[in-house]
Amino acid sequence: MPADAEDRLPQHLLDAIAPRGMTRTFPANAILINEGDTTDSLYILLSGRVKIYASSDDGRELVLAEHGPGEYFGELSIDGEKRSASIKAMETCSCRVVQGSELRQFLADHPDFAMHLTRKLIRMVRRLTEQVRSLALQDVYGRMVRVLTELSEPVGEERLLRHKLTQQDIADRVGSSREMVNRVMKELTAGGYVGQREGRLVILKKLPAAW
Secondary structure, eight states: OOOOGGSSSOOHHHHEEEEEESEEEEOOOOOOEOTTTOOEEEEEEEEEEEEEEOTTSSSSEEOOOETTTOOOOGGGGGGGGOOEEEEEEEEEOEEEEOOOHHHHHHHOOOOOHHHHHHHHHHHHHHHHHHHHHHHSSSOOHHHHHHHHHHEEEETTOOOOOOOOOOOOEEEHTTTSOOHHHHHHHHHHTTSSSEETTTEEEESSSSOOOOO
């Protein structure tokens, strides 16, 4: 689920687009973009982390992606349509905000940015295709294995999650309830497959293919 490192804006493009925007700081849990908004700004994340999510009328969320420093979001607004997802700050964030008119002019003046954006959108479609496939064809346990693997990195024979996640955070990423995630986590903990280290989940050994 974390975006590819190639999604980060190269420094020469960041330097070129920076004068066209203004820097804004957002506190943790602030909503930067609301699904359905008609705004058209591009946000370049200078520091902090954000999550992109879709929500239902009853308040349930499905996390679609996360972004970190050097990445950008809000580019889908260039077609003039309403925002298709919401963006929330996961921690204090600093962003360079570029208005839509400036973005469109920058695209015209910098074909290398247009190519970077095109490649980013291709990767995004591929990630979302995989996410839809997982939601449709895997059970909750299978989706949890996929997400935990994507959000962790190897440390010797183990895998350590990059950031602290609550069971609700995991549920929001796999399209399930916190209660179901809690039940699976209890069984994995009892089996010696997962544990906690400095507040972060650690995968102690290879997770079973099925549960």
